[in-house]
Amino acid sequence: MSALDQFADAVDLKQRFELPDEILDRLPELPILRRLDLSNSFAVDERVMVVISRIHTLRDLDLGYTPVNDAGLACLAQHPQLRRLRLSFCTGVTDAGLAHLSRTQLRWLDLSYTRVTDAGLAHIAAIQSLEELHLESCSRVTPAGLARLPSGLQLYLDETL
Numbered sequence: 001m002s003a004l005d006q007f008a009d010a011v012d013l014k015q016r017f018e019l020p021d022e023i024l025d026r027l028p029e030l031p032i033l034r035r036l037d038l039s040n041s042f043a044v045d046e047r048v049m050v051v052i053s054r055i056h057t058l059r060d061l062d063l064g065y066t067p068v069n070d071a072g073l074a075c076l077a078q079h080p081q082l083r084r085l086r087l088s089f090c091t092g093v094t095d096a097g098l099a100h101l102s103r104t105q106l107r108w109l110d111l112s113y114t115r116v117t118d119a120g121l122a123h124i125a126a127i128q129s130l131e132e133l134h135l136e137s138c139s140r141v142t143p144a145g146l147a148r149l150p151s152g153l154q155l156y157l158d159e160t161l
Helices: 046-053 070-074 095-101 118-124 143-147
Strands: 010-012 035-037 060-062 084-086 108-110 132-134 154-156
Touching: 046 070, 070 095, 095 118, 118 143
Parallel strands: 010 035, 035 060, 060 084, 084 108, 108 132, 132 154
Antiparallel strands: none
C-alpha cells in the first residue's frame, strides 16, 4: 500500500502494527478523504494523531481498539468536519480526554468498553450536535450521569447499568 489513490474518499489502515511515513504523509493531501479506518492498529500514536488533525475533509474516523489516549484526542478538538468517531475499547481514553471532544461537531460517538464515568459524560453533554451515543459496557456510568445528557439523544447502553 505504498501508493494511495489521490481520489480516495475512504482509506482502510486497520490492523496495522506500523504506519510508514510515506502513507501518513499522503493522507492530508487526499482532497476528498472522508473516512479513515485505523481500528485495531497498534501504530496509532501522537504522530498519527497529528496527521489526522491535518485531514480537514475527514468526517468519519474509526479508532476502535487502538492505543489512542487523551493527548491524541486533543488533536481532534478543533477538527472542523468530523461527525463520526469510534473509540470503543480505547482504554487510554479518560474523562479528561473527553473534554477535548466538547468543542467538536460530532453527531455519532462510540465510547463502548471505555473507562468513561459520569464526569466524562458532562463533557459529552456539551456536544450540541450529538445525535447518537454508544456506551455499551461502560460500568462506571450511573443513572445520574445519564440524566445530564440532552433529551432526544439516542443512547445505546447494553450492559452499562
